[in-house]
Amino acid sequence: MGDSRDVILARIRGALGDRPDPRPVPREYQRTRDFPSVLDLFAERVADYRAIVHRVTDPVELIRSALAGKRVAVASDAPPEWLVPEVTWLREPLTNADLDACDGVLTGCAVGIAETGTIVLDGGVAQGRRALTLLPDYHLCVVRADQVVGTVPEALARLEPTRPLTFVSGPSATSDIEMDRVEGVHGPRTLEVLIVSQ
Amino acid sequence: MGDTARNPVTWLGSPAFPTAAKTALADDQLRRNLKHATGLIRTKRAGAVAELPDWEQLRLSGEAIKDDVLANLDTYLLRFEESVAARGGTVHWARDAAEANEIVLRLAREAGADEVVKIKSMATMEIGLNEALQAGGVTPIETDLAELIVQLGNDRPSHILVPAIHRNRTEIRDIFKAAMPGTEDLTDEPVELAAAARAFLRRKFLSAKVAVSGANFGVAETGSVVVVESEGNGRMCLTLPETLITVMGIEKLVPTWQDLEVFLQLLPRSSTAERMNPYTSVWTGVTPGDGPRDFHLVLVDNGRTDTLASTVGRQALRCIRCSACLNVCPVYERTGGQAYGSVYPGPIGAILAPQLGGDMHDKHAASLPFASSLCGACFEVCPVRIDIPSVLVHLRAKAVEAKPKYSPEAIGMAAMSWVMAGPRRFRAAQRLAVAGRLLSRGGRIRGLPFPGSKWTDSRDLPAPAKESFSAWWKRTRG
Amino acid sequence: MPTERATGRVALFATCLTDTFFPDTARAVVRLLERLGCSVEFPQDQTCCGQMHFNTGYRAKAVPLARNVASVFAGYDAVVVPSGSCAGMVRHVYPDLSVTPGPVYELSEFLIDVLGIEDVGAYFPHRVTYHPTCHSLRMLGVGDKPLRLLRAVRGLDLVELPAAESCCGFGGTFALKNADVSSAMLADKMSCVLDTGADVLTAGDNSCLMHMGGGLSRLQAGVHPVHLAEILASTEEEPWVTPLATR
Numbered sequence: 051m052g053d054s055r056d057v058i059l060a061r062i063r064g065a066l067g068d069r070p071d072p073r074p075v076p077r078e079y080q081r082t083r084d085f086p087s088v089l090d091l092f093a094e095r096v097a098d099y100r101a102i103v104h105r106v107t108d109p110v111e112l113i114r115s116a117l118a119g120k121r122v123a124v125a126s127d128a129p130p131e132w133l134v135p136e137v138t139w140l141r142e143p144l145t146n147a148d149l150d151a152c153d154g155v156l157t158g159c160a161v162g163i164a165e166t167g168t169i170v171l172d173g174g175v176a177q178g179r180r181a182l183t184l185l186p187d188y189h190l191c192v193v194r195a196d197q198v199v200g201t202v203p204e205a206l207a208r209l210e211p212t213r214p215l216t217f218v219s220g221p222s223a224t225s226d227i228e229m230d231r232v233e234g235v236h237g238p239r240t241l242e243v244l245i246v247s248q
Numbered sequence: 249m250g251d252t253a254r255n256p257v258t259w260l261g262s263p264a265f266p267t268a269a270k271t272a273l274a275d276d277q278l279r280r281n282l283k284h285a286t287g288l289i290r291t292k293r294a295g296a297v298a299e300l301p302d303w304e305q306l307r308l309s310g311e312a313i314k315d316d317v318l319a320n321l322d323t324y325l326l327r328f329e330e331s332v333a334a335r336g337g338t339v340h341w342a343r344d345a346a347e348a349n350e351i352v353l354r355l356a357r358e359a360g361a362d363e364v365v366k367i368k369s370m371a372t373m374e375i376g377l378n379e380a381l382q383a384g385g386v387t388p389i390e391t392d393l394a395e396l397i398v399q400l401g402n403d404r405p406s407h408i409l410v411p412a413i414h415r416n417r418t419e420i421r422d423i424f425k426a427a428m429p430g431t432e433d434l435t436d437e438p439v440e441l442a443a444a445a446r447a448f449l450r451r452k453f454l455s456a457k458v459a460v461s462g463a464n465f466g467v468a469e470t471g472s473v474v475v476v477e478s479e480g481n482g483r484m485c486l487t488l489p490e491t492l493i494t495v496m497g498i499e500k501l502v503p504t505w506q507d508l509e510v511f512l513q514l515l516p517r518s519s520t521a522e523r524m525n526p527y528t529s530v531w532t533g534v535t536p537g538d539g540p541r542d543f544h545l546v547l548v549d550n551g552r553t554d555t556l557a558s559t560v561g562r563q564a565l566r567c568i569r570c571s572a573c574l575n576v577c578p579v580y581e582r583t584g585g586q587a588y589g590s591v592y593p594g595p596i597g598a599i600l601a602p603q604l605g606g607d608m609h610d611k612h613a614a615s616l617p618f619a620s621s622l623c624g625a626c627f628e629v630c631p632v633r634i635d636i637p638s639v640l641v642h643l644r645a646k647a648v649e650a651k652p653k654y655s656p657e658a659i660g661m662a663a664m665s666w667v668m669a670g671p672r673r674f675r676a677a678q679r680l681a682v683a684g685r686l687l688s689r690g691g692r693i694r695g696l697p698f699p700g701s702k703w704t705d706s707r708d709l710p711a712p713a714k715e716s717f718s719a720w721w722k723r724t725r726g
Numbered sequence: 727m728p729t730e731r732a733t734g735r736v737a738l739f740a741t742c743l744t745d746t747f748f749p750d751t752a753r754a755v756v757r758l759l760e761r762l763g764c765s766v767e768f769p770q771d772q773t774c775c776g777q778m779h780f781n782t783g784y785r786a787k788a789v790p791l792a793r794n795v796a797s798v799f800a801g802y803d804a805v806v807v808p809s810g811s812c813a814g815m816v817r818h819v820y821p822d823l824s825v826t827p828g829p830v831y832e833l834s835e836f837l838i839d840v841l842g843i844e845d846v847g848a849y850f851p852h853r854v855t856y857h858p859t860c861h862s863l864r865m866l867g868v869g870d871k872p873l874r875l876l877r878a879v880r881g882l883d884l885v886e887l888p889a890a891e892s893c894c895g896f897g898g899t900f901a902l903k904n905a906d907v908s909s910a911m912l913a914d915k916m917s918c919v920l921d922t923g924a925d926v927l928t929a930g931d932n933s934c935l936m937h938m939g940g941g942l943s944r945l946q947a948g949v950h951p952v953h954l955a956e957i958l959a960s961t962e963e964e965p966w967v968t969p970l971a972t973r
Contacts, residue, residue: 055341058498061553062322068559070319075312079305079510095523146454146488166516166524179538180487180529184480202524203509211470211505212335214535217512217528222480224442225520226394226410227417229285229292232438235393235446236453237480237527270906578893582910619904621897621911622781624864644783658784665779665787668742669794671771678746692943702902706909707940710747717740717749721768 081203088164092198093245095167099220100233101241109192109244110134113156116190116242120153123186125178132156132176132192142178149181154188155238160215162198162245163205167220169193169243170205172213180214189238191218195247255551256345256376257604259404262589264615272583281416282584289575292521293629299523300513309510311633314566317468317501318556324468324501325547331471335533337543348548349380352460352493355544356386359491361458365449367475367482368392369462370408370569371495371548373591374604377460388460389452391481393445400427406585406593408571409519414584417441442479449481459485459540463496464568465511466545469504472532473545476515478525486529492540498547499556499565511568514631518570551604560642564599566632571596573626573636579619588616595626599639608643608650617643678719681712733840734803737767739795739830741812741932742774744953748932754959755808755833758848761959762841766806769798777815782899785823792816792825804840805830808955810862810930818865832862833955834871834930844878849962851881855924856954857915857938859931860893872930872954879957885922889914896937912941919949930954 085091089105097103104112110131118136126142133139140152149155158176159169169191171177176192183189199205209215222237233239254260262268272278297303317324329339342348352372356364364381366372366388378388390399397412398405401423405411412420417436424441425431428448434440461482465474473494475482486492502508516525534543556562574580574594585593589612590601598616608614617640626636651658667673687693688711696704703709715723736759740752759766776791795816799805805828807813813832820827837843856876862868876884895901895911902908915938919927927942927949929935939951950969960966 054343054347057343058341058547058549058553059322059325061549062325062498062556065553065557065562066319066321067557070315070559072315072319073312075316076305076308079302079309081509083301098523099526150450150454163524168524173535173538180483181538184483184487202513203506206506206509206512211467211472211530212532214532214538215528215530216483217524217530219522219524219526221526222478223526224393224438224479225289225522226392226397226412226478227420227438227441228281229289229410229413229520230438231478231520231522232442234439235442235479235481236391236449236484266904266906269904273906273910578895578911579904579907582907617783618900619907621860621893621895621900621908623860623893623897625860625891625893628864641781641783644781645785646783648783657782661779661782661784661787665776665784665790668774668776669790671773671794671798674742674773681746694944699902702905703940705905706944707912707937708943709940710936712746713749715749717745717752718768718770720749720753722770725768726770 081201083165083200085164085200088198088200089195089245089247092162092164092167095164096220096243099167101220101243103243103245105245105247107246107248109246112244113190117154117156123149123152123155123182125157125176125182128156128176146181146185149185152186154190155182155186156190157183158192159197161205161208162193163202164198164200166202169218170209171216171218172209174213180216183216184237187238188240190242190244192244192246195245253344253346255605257374257551257592258590258601258613262612264611265587265619266615268587268589269583272587278414278584279582281414282581285413286575286581289521293518293572293575296517296521296523300517306510306514307631307633310514310631311566313502313507313510314632317503318499318562318565321498321556324503325498328466328468328471328501331469332533332545335471337471337533337545340544340546342546342548342550344550345375348375348495348546348550349377351546352377352495353381353384353386355491355493356381356458359458359542361386363387363389363456364458364460365389365391365452365456365485365489367459367461367477367485368395369495370591371462371497372460373405375495375548375550377495391449391452391485393442393479396445397423400424404586405591407574408569408592408594414586453484453488456489458491458493459489460493460495461485463494463500464515465508466496466501467505467508468501470532472505472530474508475529476525477527478520480527483527483529486531487539490540491542493544493546495546495548498549498552515568515570518572518629518631551606554606555603558603561599561603561639563634564596564603564639566634567596567600568632570631572629572631576625576629578621578623578625588619595620595636596634599636599643602643608646614647614650617647675718678712678716682714685711685714687711733764735767735801736764736804736806737769737799737802739772739799739805739807739812740768741807741809743936744808744932747936748953751808751932751953751955754953754955755806758846758955758959759806762843762846771798775812775815777812778898780815780819789823789825792820792823796820796825796827799828802828804836806833806836807831808833808930808953809932810859810866810868811933814861814865832866832868832930834868834875835866837875838871844874846875846878846958848879848958848960849881850879850957850960850966852926853883853885853924854926854928854957855885855887855919855922856890857887857894857927857929857934858890859929859934862930863891868930875954875958882957885924887922888918894934894938896934901937912937916941916945916947920947924949926950926952928952928954928957
């Protein structure tokens with residue numbers, strides 16, 4: 051194997067015998083944009099993917115009404131005020147079978163991207179490991195206003211690349227049938243988003 | 249294994265493009281499906297791209313970043329290898345398809361798996377991994393909806409992004425009904441078809457020990473790997489099994505994390521024509537308590553370093569597999585992807601497959617660069633500005649070089665060049681050409697013997713004018 | 727109408743195809759430019775730009791042709807070409823063949839960018855649809871210049887061509903090497919042309935017009951392929967005449 055590595059590297063050096071000198075990378079694109087309201091745009095663009103979006107000042111009432119009577123997975127470090135008693139909360143350790151059988155999952159997020167209507171999960175506070183937001187068929191995600199940025203470049207600047215990251219833009223979907231987007235394949239088929247601003 | 253093995257990037261026994269195209273053109277259902285799907289995606293893409301005021305600037309950056317990667321590929325690969333290893337991943341290097349397949353098969357066996365779940369990946373398709381796994385006693389299960397349609401239908405892929413684009417919903421329903429138990433009442437509603445795939449694959453995801461993926465990007469600086477997908481099958485494969493094997497072409501790197509800000513804007517809008525695809529996963533090595541415990545990355549050459557050696561052709565290695573060029577190509581729209589006889593169809597396939605395959609004496613490969621009217625629509629939409637028409641013409645010259653020196657075409661071309669390089673010879677030829685009017689009626693030639701029949705089978709040809717312009721000029725003004 | 731223009735020495739590069747098959751187009755360019763106050767020269771030693779050779783993979787065979795073009799047109803201040811495709815070859819490919827091209831202009835570029843004229847004083851009382859040929863559109867980037875010229879023509883009823891930017895399927899030797907695909911593309915293009923109800927199909931390239939015209943003539947569709955130059959040259963005093971038979 052070490053052999054193949056040397057062979058490939060030698061082939062590359064041979065192929066680049068003309069010593070191509072690439073131009074400096076132009077970065078004239080916009081890192082930020084002037085959106086009238088980042089939060090309005092975020093809400094609108096998430097909803098464009100046929101996710102359910104709510105704007106609230108306090109998430110607890112909506113958590114209650116959305117999840118009452120259900121068995122819902124939640125990360126171990128979820129804020130205690132989310133854990134309303136009307137819900138049966140499932141905490142780690144959870145098996146894949148537990149996650150597959152539960153009614154849904156409640157998480158926070160790391161970053162929201164307004165322009166693309168994207169939520170980024172990084173396994174940080176209130177998010178749990180990746181399987182948590184994958185196996186349940188329903189995902190309720192709480193996004194704080196201060197977590198929402200305008201553009202993709204702004205979002206990447208806030209993220210730590212070595213954490214496991216999942217960018218979520220709407221519910222699971224496919225464009226494989228006649229190139230038209232339809233919702234609902236393997237990930238959560240319903241995505242509900244609570245945007246919390248004071 | 250070895251340097252003499254045939255590169256599986258083109259399918260063995262494929263006819264030359266014109267022959268395959270003729271068959272495809274005769275399939276009315278195929279043409280209707282393609283026209284519908286490509287028409288839809290073209291309009292959507294135009295809208296998604298128009299939304300970004302800095303699209304052209306993003307393209308220029310994307311082009312330059314990829315050129316930098318190619319010009320310093322050895323440096324970036326070593327940096328990437330180091331970063332992946334530092335985070336607990338194991339990096340393997342494969343010179344060709346056979347070696348890559350061997351590595352994956354060995355790793356799957358070592359993990360005790362007799363089946364693996366797979367994320368759609370062009371690299372694994374290119375190297376013929378499924379066939380190699382099957383031959384080695386490991387069953388590959390494609391989990392992408394379109395790949396599943398192709399696999400269950402015993403079919404071949406016809407598109408880079410949507411391998412089953414040649415199928416419409418009704419055909420997909422019929423394939424599912426034949427292959428999936430308990431789907432007797434399935435309708436052709438896309439939501440229902442997606443649900444059937446969900447039910448069919450869920451058990452596989454929950455029990456799989458090993459997953460195999462490709463990679464859209466590898467970040468040299470951090471060792472992070474990126475997979476862009478829609479359905480969540482990718483997330484299932486990347487998260488649930490204990491062992492993850494990622495097969496990645498050596499050109500798929502970007503230098504830094506920040507560079508992804510360009511490609512995560514270019515790729516979704518160019519491929520599925522969305523602001524963002526539903527799911528993008530990024531992982532770096534192994535994360536304790538989250539996802540696979542064992543991560544292997546297989547770096548594949550398989551003709552890439554040969555491609556890199558061509559100063560004109562190497563730009564094909566900038567490709568990020570978005571498939572925008574297929575969707576706008578007037579040739580692809582009429583023939584579909586299977587006519588190209590390669591996992592890489594369409595305009596990008598016509599420049600990538602012959603270069604990776606590296607054998608212009610192969611009649612099929614040599615026919616691919618001619619499968620274009622050079623209309624330039626592919627270049628116009630390419631998010632990394634690959635000048636596909638120029639590479640096509642460059643490869644046509646390579647194909648001509650590989651042909652016998654005295655082919656009828658070569659003799660004809662040489663004769664025409666000789667005539668036209670001498671103005672007096674050209675004027676004499678023009679006077680002779682007027683005799684062509686004898687073949688015409690009312691200035692129109694309706695039938696010519698072969699090879700002129702290739703034109704006159706479907707269109708008239710004007711006869712040369714009674715008096716050429718130059719003759720007129722000389723007579724009236726000279 | 728201006729009589730003298732400070733455009734320096736202007737040469738016509740008729741192109742081999744137009745010279746041999748479509749002399750009316752070249753005559754129209756001369757008439758048009760002279761009407762606009764240019765004096766036009768036609769260097770007799772011009773032949774072919776070499777595009778067919780180059781694009782078919784016979785690069786070395788294109789070089790003598792490119793050198794001939796460069797030497798024939800050396801010293802002119804502007805070389806006007808009634809073909810987007812040949813102009814594109816000269817401007818964009820010659821440097822790659824180590825041949826330095828002079829200042830070539832596709833006709834609509836010359837009229838709008840050099841002469842600064844959109845209304846050339848033409849009269850053309852017909853229903854016209856315009857096909858932007860691929861090389862004009864994407865290789866040269868002439869944009870809407872031909873359309874701006876057409877919109878200023880008196881009596882002309884301009885109708886939009888559906889899917890205008892789709893290739894007609896010509897592509898030089900592509901039309902022979904992949905005749906079936908080419909014909910399928912042509913069939914779709916013709917159905918778009920017929921949908922417009924136009925009497926005249928125009929474009930800036932006789933090669934594509936020859937292809938589309940060949941299809942229309944086979945269908946006996948009654949739609950006349952007419953080069954942009956011929957429309958712009960047409961006036962009330964000297965109008966374009968509908969051909970009795972399609973030529």
